[in-house]
Amino acid sequence: MSVTQDAVSEEALFMERHFHILQEEQARLKMRLQELQQLKREFGNYSQVPFPVPEVPLVFQGHIQQGKEVPRSLVSNLQICYPLRGGSALVTFDDPKVAKQVLQQKEHKIDLEECHLRVQVQPLELPVVTTIQVSSQISRQRVLVSGFPAKLRLSEEELLDKLEIFFGKTKNGGGDVEIREMLHGAVMLGFAKDEVAQHLCQIGEFTVPLGGQQVPLKVSPYMSAEIQKAEIGSQPMSQSVLVLNIPDVLDGPEMHDILEIHFQKPTRGGGEVESLTFVPKGQRGLAVFTSESG
Amino acid sequence: MAAGKDNEKQVLKDWQDEEFMKDEQNQKLITEIAKENIRLSQEIENLEAELQETISSQIKEDIPETKMKFTSLESPENDSQFLNVSCSFQVMSPVPYELQKGEALITFEKEEVAQNVIRIQNHHVQINDVDLEVVAKPVPLKSGVSFQFHAEVSKIKINVTEIPDELPESQMRDKLELSFCKSRNGGGEVECVEYDKQARSAVITFVETGVVDNILKMKDYPLYINQNCHRVVVSPYIETHVKKFQIFSGISKRTVLLTGMEGLQMMDEEFIEDLVNIHFQREKNGGGEVDVVKCSLGQPHIAYFQ
Numbered sequence: 001m002s003v004t005q006d007a008v009s010e011e012a013l014f015m016e017r018h019f020h021i022l023q024e025e026q027a028r029l030k031m032r033l034q035e036l037q038q039l040k041r042e043f044g045n046y047s048q049v050p051f052p053v054p055e056v057p058l059v060f061q062g063h064i065q066q067g068k069e070v071p072r073s074l075v076s077n078l079q080i081c082y083p084l085r086g087g088s089a090l091v092t093f094d095d096p097k098v099a100k101q102v103l104q105q106k107e108h109k110i111d112l113e114e115c116h117l118r119v120q121v122q123p124l125e126l127p128v129v130t131t132i133q134v135s136s137q138i139s140r141q142r143v144l145v146s147g148f149p150a151k152l153r154l155s156e157e158e159l160l161d162k163l164e165i166f167f168g169k170t171k172n173g174g175g176d177v178e179i180r181e182m183l184h185g186a187v188m189l190g191f192a193k194d195e196v197a198q199h200l201c202q203i204g205e206f207t208v209p210l211g212g213q214q215v216p217l218k219v220s221p222y223m224s225a226e227i228q229k230a231e232i233g234s235q236p237m238s239q240s241v242l243v244l245n246i247p248d249v250l251d252g253p254e255m256h257d258i259l260e261i262h263f264q265k266p267t268r269g270g271g272e273v274e275s276l277t278f279v280p281k282g283q284r285g286l287a288v289f290t291s292e293s294g
Numbered sequence: 295m296a297a298g299k300d301n302e303k304q305v306l307k308d309w310q311d312e313e314f315m316k317d318e319q320n321q322k323l324i325t326e327i328a329k330e331n332i333r334l335s336q337e338i339e340n341l342e343a344e345l346q347e348t349i350s351s352q353i354k355e356d357i358p359e360t361k362m363k364f365t366s367l368e369s370p371e372n373d374s375q376f377l378n379v380s381c382s383f384q385v386m387s388p389v390p391y392e393l394q395k396g397e398a399l400i401t402f403e404k405e406e407v408a409q410n411v412i413r414i415q416n417h418h419v420q421i422n423d424v425d426l427e428v429v430a431k432p433v434p435l436k437s438g439v440s441f442q443f444h445a446e447v448s449k450i451k452i453n454v455t456e457i458p459d460e461l462p463e464s465q466m467r468d469k470l471e472l473s474f475c476k477s478r479n480g481g482g483e484v485e486c487v488e489y490d491k492q493a494r495s496a497v498i499t500f501v502e503t504g505v506v507d508n509i510l511k512m513k514d515y516p517l518y519i520n521q522n523c524h525r526v527v528v529s530p531y532i533e534t535h536v537k538k539f540q541i542f543s544g545i546s547k548r549t550v551l552l553t554g555m556e557g558l559q560m561m562d563e564e565f566i567e568d569l570v571n572i573h574f575q576r577e578k579n580g581g582g583e584v585d586v587v588k589c590s591l592g593q594p595h596i597a598y599f600q
Contacts, residue, residue, distance in 0.1 A: 012316070012317070023327065026331050029334040033338055039345055040344070040345060053437060055543050056543070057548075058545065058599035059401055059546070059549055061585070062588060063597065064595050064598070065596040072355070072388060074386040075355070075383050075385055076386070077384040078362075079382050083376045085504070090364065092364055129357050129383070132443060133352065133354045134352070134441070182538075183538055184440075184542065188540075223539070230532075232447065237362070279367070283369075284369065286367070286370045288368055290363060290365045
């Protein structure tokens with residue numbers, strides 16, 4: 001054939017290839033479009049999420065919306081942890097007036113047999129969260145793994161490890177796992193790359209070796225949360241006092257008693273002590289506070 | 295001979311024209327497909343955005359103030375626990391059910407009783423002169439959300455804002471360190487300074503805990519630049535996280551939905567609730583110990599499940 005003919009047919013081949021590539025791309029796009037349209041249909045009716053979520057048993061206990069009351073979320077397990085340095089103590093009095101009195105003097109002189117100790121006192125304020133705003137949307141990097149059999153004989157840590165190993169392998173369709181979390185009846189896995197999550201969701205079903213068994217698991221999209229707003233206020237602990245810079249001269253239990261004796265003396269401004277916690281020098285403590293109503 | 299060559303040329307030309315036509319057609323086809331693909335991609339993008347919006351949800355909560363009480367002394371497991379005051383709690387969004395006119399919710403003490411009532415399905419409630427045919431069904435519940443909220447208030451870092459934009463970055467960083475290490479002003483030894491010149495803000499990390507408490511007693515702090523003293527604003531350095539975020543589907547095991555009471559609009563809700571309660575307490579009616587009954591006769595009510 002002539003040169004022109006070669007050139008022409010090469011161009012034709014190139015075009016054909018280009019044509020096929022575009023056709024393939026179109027097929028992929030159409031499939032993805034169908035997927036999304038299906039999701040939109042399923043989602044249309046109730047505000048149910050169109051992928052598997054664990055079921056949590058709920059009960060109606062008589063709570064009816066009154067008037068214009070906006071539904072309130074249930075807040076539970078409220079806990080505040082306050083670190084205590086070595087050489088400090090937390091004293092809680094029965095009467096907040098006593099605490100106030102004690103705080104009137106910044107420095108206290110504690111009597112020992114032959115000498116006295118100088119310590120500082122400070123009021124205690126705890127940070128409290130007053131308002132939160134959290135938004136959620138489908139995550140590009142995280143997936144939900146579900147379908148675990150009820151009697152799986154694995155500890156939480158073991159299960160998370162095995163899942164991370166399995167879904168960390170590219171041969172299984174996975175990739176580098178960045179974060180993992182145990183949820184109620186499911187596990188969340190977060191990957192370093194977006195495509196991994198999408199790919200795994202497309203495959204959908206996997207058989208994973210867990211505890212000697214081959215377990216069929218489902219992988220679906222995960223809704224992840226972002227904090228839009230959080231306001232923190234403070235709650236003064238009116239009955240409590242922090243004692244700081246306690247010299248390192250006595251044993252833990254001994255110092256505890258000496259402190260308690262001192263702060264119970266009305267002559268020193270003290271009074272009935274509800275509780276006293278002492279952290280000796282060289283140690284670190286964490287004072288745990290929980291909600292009074294439990 | 296010449297005619298043959300001419301013929302060849304003509305065939306070649308024809309062939310070239312044909313090829314050219316084919317090329318044009320192919321080119322057209324390719325352009326069409328490419329256009330369609332772009333259109334599809336756009337449609338996909340729009341649908342994805344739409345789905346994101348509909349499926350995404352917002353949770354806005356004012357956390358009620360609860361009195362805190364000292365419970366125990368623990369040992370901090372790591373540096374992070376020791377260097378922050380942490381506040382954490384669990385949040386579970388309410389799952390409402392809109393009770394329509396003529397419907398009632400009944401919660402039994404035992405799950406088996408509730409399931410039995412649903413299995414029997416049709417119940418004939420007859421007390422005094424009230425004659426009702428009610429149908430028992432499981433309650434269709436929507437999904438809710440639960441998560442853990444964590445806030446960590448640092449004991450060694452503070453936020454500094456409203457820093458005047460008067461010096462080059464490196465110099466301002468030094469001025470910040472010098473001012474914040476002055477113990478007479480409440481400061482202490484500085485570990486490091488992160489300064490954002492554009493935002494006019496900085497994060498100062500101190501070596502010792504305790505300095506932060508002193509500084510935060512005041513809302514501002516003196517920053518010395520050459521001969522002048524500026525008051526910069528100080529505030530706590532707080533990090534917040536959400537953990538174990540999960541959507542769950544509510545399933546009611548002990549509460550049953552009763553329908554079929556539309557005809558009772560004129561009656562007193564409490565009266566009917568008592569009747570229903572009595573009927574379903576009786577084992578011979580397939581019932582058992584009843585916790586709560588709520589019905590809606592005149593207007594719909596919104597019931598919350600926990």
